[in-house]
Amino acid sequence: MMTLHVFLIFSAFAFGGGAQVKETWRVGNFSFKTEVNRRLGIMVNPACAVDRPSHPCGAIVFAKRASKKALSKEELSGGKNPGAVLCHRSDGSRVVIAEDPNGNQASFCVFKDGSLISSSSLLKMALRNDLGGKGR
Amino acid sequence: MDRIIRILLISFIPGAFGAENPCQEKQGKTWVAKPDYEYRLDESPGSLADSKILDQDGLGVCYAAVASTVLQSTLTGNPEVSYLQIALDYKKAETKNRNSGRLKVTRSTYGSTSDETLLDGGQFCEKFKEIKKAKLCPKDKVALENVEEDPSVQYEAFKVMGGFFDYSRKFDPQKRQKMVEGMKAAFGEMKREAEDQCKDSHRTLKGYFPRIHSKIQGRIRDLEWDTEQIKKRLTSLDSSLSQSRWRSGDLQASVDEREAMISQLEEALAKDLKKKDRRSTMLGKLLTRKEKLRQIRSRMRTNERTLDSETRSRDQEQEEFSDLQELIATKEDLKKDLYEQLNAAETELGELRKSDAALGSERPSPEAGMEGATEFVPNPETEKKAQKKFDELTQVMSDVRAEQSYSDAAKKAFKAAGISLPDSALEMLDYRGYDLKNKALLSKPSACFKEKMGEWAYEDSSRTKEVLAENFGDCVNVRLDQSLKDILTLASKLGDQLELETLFEHIGKDPIQFVEKLIGSNCTPEDRISIPDAISCKNVDIWGMLQQNPNMNREEAARDPKFVSRVTSKFRDSAFSALNQGRAAYLSVCGDFFDNPKADSKMGAQCKGGFHAVTIAGFACKEGRPQYLIQNSWGYPEDSDTGEPSVSNGRTWYSETSIIKNFNSIETLEGGAQ
Numbered sequence: 004m005m006t007l008h009v010f011l012i013f014s015a016f017a018f019g020g021g022a023q024v025k026e027t028w029r030v031g032n033f034s035f036k037t038e039v040n041r042r043l044g045i046m047v048n049p050a051c052a053v054d055r056p057s058h059p060c061g062a063i064v065f066a067k068r069a070s071k072k073a074l075s076k077e078e079l080s081g082g083k084n085p086g087a088v089l090c091h092r093s094d095g096s097r098v099v100i101a102e103d104p105n106g107n108q109a110s111f112c113v114f115k116d117g118s119l120i121s122s123s124s125l126l127k128m129a130l131r132n133d134l135g136g137k138g139r
Numbered sequence: 140m141d142r143i144i145r146i147l148l149i150s151f152i153p154g155a156f157g158a159e160n161p162c163q164e165k166q167g168k169t170w171v172a173k174p175d176y177e178y179r180l181d182e183s184p185g186s187l188a189d190s191k192i193l194d195q196d197g198l199g200v201c202y203a204a205v206a207s208t209v210l211q212s213t214l215t216g217n218p219e220v221s222y223l224q225i226a227l228d229y230k231k232a233e234t235k236n237r238n239s240g241r242l243k244v245t246r247s248t249y250g251s252t253s254d255e256t257l258l259d260g261g262q263f264c265e266k267f268k269e270i271k272k273a274k275l276c277p278k279d280k281v282a283l284e285n286v287e288e289d290p291s292v293q294y295e296a297f298k299v300m301g302g303f304f305d306y307s308r309k310f311d312p313q314k315r316q317k318m319v320e321g322m323k324a325a326f327g328e329m330k331r332e333a334e335d336q337c338k339d340s341h342r343t344l345k346g347y348f349p350r351i352h353s354k355i356q357g358r359i360r361d362l363e364w365d366t367e368q369i370k371k372r373l374t375s376l377d378s379s380l381s382q383s384r385w386r387s388g389d390l391q392a393s394v395d396e397r398e399a400m401i402s403q404l405e406e407a408l409a410k411d412l413k414k415k416d417r418r419s420t421m422l423g424k425l426l427t428r429k430e431k432l433r434q435i436r437s438r439m440r441t442n443e444r445t446l447d448s449e450t451r452s453r454d455q456e457q458e459e460f461s462d463l464q465e466l467i468a469t470k471e472d473l474k475k476d477l478y479e480q481l482n483a484a485e486t487e488l489g490e491l492r493k494s495d496a497a498l499g500s501e502r503p504s505p506e507a508g509m510e511g512a513t514e515f516v517p518n519p520e521t522e523k524k525a526q527k528k529f530d531e532l533t534q535v536m537s538d539v540r541a542e543q544s545y546s547d548a549a550k551k552a553f554k555a556a557g558i559s560l561p562d563s564a565l566e567m568l569d570y571r572g573y574d575l576k577n578k579a580l581l582s583k584p585s586a587c588f589k590e591k592m593g594e595w596a597y598e599d600s601s602r603t604k605e606v607l608a609e610n611f612g613d614c615v616n617v618r619l620d621q622s623l624k625d626i627l628t629l630a631s632k633l634g635d636q637l638e639l640e641t642l643f644e645h646i647g648k649d650p651i652q653f654v655e656k657l658i659g660s661n662c663t664p665e666d667r668i669s670i671p672d673a674i675s676c677k678n679v680d681i682w683g684m685l686q687q688n689p690n691m692n693r694e695e696a697a698r699d700p701k702f703v704s705r706v707t708s709k710f711r712d713s714a715f716s717a718l719n720q721g722r723a724a725y726l727s728v729c730g731d732f733f734d735n736p737k738a739d740s741k742m743g744a745q746c747k748g749g750f751h752a753v754t755i756a757g758f759a760c761k762e763g764r765p766q767y768l769i770q771n772s773w774g775y776p777e778d779s780d781t782g783e784p785s786v787s788n789g790r791t792w793y794s795e796t797s798i799i800k801n802f803n804s805i806e807t808l809e810g811g812a813q
Contacts, residue, residue, distance in 0.1 A: 039783055046777055071734065074748075079730060081199015081259035082751035084773040091197045091294065098294060100194050100774075107192035107789055109774035122194070123777045130734050 028101035028109065035101070037111075037121065045124035048117070061114035065093060069129035084110060086122025089129055098122070161711065162760035172763025178718065179757030179768050181790055186212035186721045187756050187770075192789040193222065194774035197294045199259030200226040201752040204772035205725045206263045206270070207278075208754045210670065212723040213808045218668050219278040222772075223293075225270055226258040232269030258297060263725045263752070264806045267676035274667035281662060296629055303626040355495045362488045369481045373474060380470045383463055390460040397453040404446040411439045674811035679709045680727070680804030681742050694744035697800075706742070707799050714755055714767065717807040724755040725806035726769070732801040733771065736793060739800040750803045756790055765795040 026037045026046070038052035039045070043063070051060035069089050078088055087098045090112035099119075100110050110122040120128075163170040180187040190211055193204050203226035210220045278284050283293050415435050418427040684706065685696060696702040717724040729740035730748035740746040757768030770790045777783065 044778075046783075071748075076747065076749045079199075079749045081261065082195070082201025082730060082749070082753075082772070083197050083199050083259075084195055085730075085748070086773065087194070087197045087294070098196055100196060100293060102191075103775060105191070107775045108194040109192075110194040110196055121777065122774055126734075126773075127777070 026103060028103060028111070030099055030101045035119075037119075043128070045128060046121040047124065048119045051118050051120070060118035061095070061116040062112065062118035062120040065096065065112070065114065066120055066125050066128035067132065069125055070132055071126065071129040072133050084122050084126075085129070086110065086112070086124070086126035089125050090122065160763070160765065161715075162763045162765045173760050175759070175761050177757065177759040177768075179759075179790075180212055180718070180721065180723055181756050181768070181770070185756075186217050187723060189217060189219075190756075190770070191219070192770065192775050193772040195222075195772045198223075198226075198297055200261075201772055202226070202261035202263055202725075202727075203229060203258070205752040205754045208756075208770060209263070209723045209725050209806075209808060210275075212721065212756075213674065213811065214668065214670065220668055221276045221278045221281040221284055221662075223258075223283055224273075224276050224281060224662075226261070228270050228273040228275070229261050229266045230258060231273075232266045262678070262727070262804070262806070264676035264678040271670045271672075271674070274664070274669060276662035277666055277668060280666050299625040299629045352495060355491050359488060359491050359495070362484045362491070366481055366484045366488070369477050369484070373477050373481070376470055376474050376477070380467060380474070383467050383470065387460060387463045387467065390456050390463065394453055394456045394460060397449050397456070401446060401449050401453065404442050404449065408439060408442050408446065411435050411442070415439065671811045674808050676806055677713070677809050678804055678806040679713050681706065681802065682804075684709070692744070694741045697741035697744055703799060706802060707795070710799065710802060710805050711765075711795075713805045713807050714758065716809075717755070718758055722808060723770075725752060725804075726755050726767075726798070727752045727803040727805075728798060729801040729803065732793075732797060733773075736797050738797075741800070743801065743803050746801070755805075759792060761792075766792045767795060767798060769793050 027034050028037065036049055037046050038049045040047050040052045040054070040063070042054060043066075045063075045066065047060065047062055051063055054063075071085055071089070074085060074088060074092075079085060087110050090096050090098045090110075093112075095115045096112050098110050099113055100108055102108055111119045112122060112125055113119045160170070162173050164173055165171075179185060181190060182188060187208065190208055193207075195201060195204050200222060203222040206225050207220045207222035210225075211217050214220075283296055415432065417423050418432050418435070681693060681696070684702070685691060685693060688696065688702065691699065691702070714724050727750050729738070729743045729746035730751040731738040731740050731746055733751065734748065743750060753772070754770040755767050756770045759766045759768065768790045769792070775789050776791060
């Protein structure tokens with residue numbers, strides 16, 4: 004739990020970043036922010052909202068390789084959140100469920116380097132990858 | 140008022156149920172689009188105005204998430220019902236009916252097998268009767284649905300529960316009961332051991348009281364004597380200072396007087412010198428009498444002697460004055476020091492008297508004092524074994540080792556016991572007579588709690604449960620399956636109000652019941668939500684309709700315009716019936732639809748991603764085409780292109796055509812007061 008907090012706090016504050024903050028999410032007693040990476044059209048931690056080729060974000064590296072095709076029907080049974088299922092398949096990541104200020108939930112895939120991506124964005128990237136990058 | 144507004148809104152829903160396009164009307168011989176409009180339950184005064192978007196994570200519980208939303212829109216007061224509890228009740232009913240391997244959990248190995256939790260997959264109406272029988276819990280009373288806890292625990296927790304379920308299924312009920320009896324017995328032994336140790340530590344702590352009291356009393360006496368002495372010295376110093384200042388003043392005045400006299404003498408001598416010089420010239424000698432000159436010389440000699448004497452006296456007095464000033468400064472410094480010492484001593488005295496008074500109220504009376512004053516005497520034979528168990532349970536030794544010093548450890552212990560002692564009192568404690576165990580017991584009674592220094596007792600806290608889970612097997616010298624350790628750890632995270640013995644009871648009886656108890660531990664009978672008997676569940680599904688057309692398979696049916704029209708008609712009837720009552724509807728569609736709204740799975744015949752249940756929360760006509768407001772349970776949606784959070788209050792509009800192409804079933808609640 005402490006590690007997770009460190010992840011999120013690190014991801015939320017340490018990187019900084021110049022893009023406009025879009026959303027604030029709450030997990031337990033602390034909060035973190037997400038921004039949109041406009042080039043990819045995905046919701047990530049502020050540091051990953053701007054592409055840095057020399058220091059690629061774990062979340063974006065993972066998302067660029069994700070594939071929904073790799074998931075079997077059984078793995079998705081019961082309407083599991085496909086983005087969360089993709090995240091659970093990775094050894095170096097974990098899903099956290101956060102709430103927006105209105106109490107609506109969203110899950111995020113958090114990586115060892117502190118970066119994170121929303122499950123919706125992860126699914127979007129996986130679908131896009133399955134289409135050979137033509138999804139956008 | 141809300142009801143009136145809702146009725147007015149409902150009146151906008153087309154009355155034409157069935158096959159006719161509800162968003163078009165006939166004008167003459169042609170069909171034209173009706174004006175665009177929206178009707179949605181998620182905006183005030185709709186029944187889902189307070190509904191939150193859920194994220195079901197990697198759990199296959201979409202059926203329960205939708206059921207929860209449909210119930211929220213249906214039940215009086217629109218309560219948020221725990222969807223995880225619905226899922227558990229559903230599976231409980233399924234187990235009862237089938238008694239099969241449907242609850243089997245397969246650990247995932249990527250690519251080949253699935254990681255299925257015991258909750259995966261279901262249909263709402265199928266088990267509605269059983270869900271109705273269960274008393275449901277509100278969402279805020281179910282630990283797993285509140286992100287205050289470990290936010291990733293939901294999926295992980297169910298994996299643990301699944302692992303435990305697999306494990307417990309290895310045993311028949313008798314064996315399982317035996318296992319639980321063993322665990323209870325072992326736990327009982329540990330608890331007794333811990334309780335004994337708690338009592339010991341309490342006795343040990345109390346044993347310190349007379350010693351501390353005696354030390355404090357001694358220190359108080361010392362300090363009282365010290366303060367008295369300091370005060371005497373201060374009085375004497377004040378008197379001496381006063382005398383020195385008087386003397387200093389006298390000297391100053393005398394020096395000043397002598398300075399004036401010296402000036403006068405020097406002036407007189409200068410004048411006489413001038414006179415003498417003038418009269419000593421040739422002309423002076425002629426004009427001046429000898430006698431006069433002799434008088435001048437004589438006066439000058441007298442004045443010179445006086446001047447010399449006064450100057451010497453002045454110098455002596457000035458030196459004495461300087462010495463005296465130095466002495467006064469020294470005495471002032473000393474006085475300051477003494478006052479500081481006095482303040483420190485008086486402060487310490489105050490603290491010690493306060494501590495001693497607090498300690499005195501807890502100190503055993505002389506009659507009972509023997510027990511209270513008894514120091515813990517280790518029994519070498521049983522000590523080692525007991526110590527190991529206790530240490531493992533409380534991790535107390537590591538805490539002691541982590542302390543900087545024993546006085547820090549003792550300070551912590553006394554603080555834990557609610558006794559505030561000044562550092563000076565703690566430093567006075569002589570630890571040499573005590574063995575490490577006593578200090579260890581004092582340092583942190585993790586498994587104990589105290590109430591106004593009453594008896595310490597074993598505390599069944601989360602932390603204790605966690606430590607217990609970690610050490611259980613080792614402590615009782617049995618090998619525990621990892622799944623049991625995991626479930627105990629989970630219990631420690633979720634079930635603050637659950638006694639471990641209660642958990643064991645549930646493990647022994649019914650694993651599902653155990654899991655239910657575990658996640659709903661904060662839900663009391665008063666919190667429970669009931670579904671009125673009058674409410675029933677109605678479903679329209681492709682499978683059922685195909686039963687009436689046995690010559691057609693699902694794909695063929697999807698290509699048959701008449702069948703599609705019939706499905707569309709039944710779907711609309713159900714959706715409008717629910718929406719007209721202000722209720723949401725349960726919709727099961729092929730999940731491919733959410734990857735690509737243009738997907739056509741031939742009513743699920745070619746579905747690649749499996750079926751997924753979502754909520755219908757509204758209806759709209761847009762450019763003459765019917766659309767439905769869909770609330771998913773995959774978290775707050777994002778715009779598919781920009782990645783920005785989705786507009787439309789977290790719900791998305793989908794065309795009726797797309798829904799029908801991927802349709803599986805629609806399930807609605809009927810009856811009950813509105």
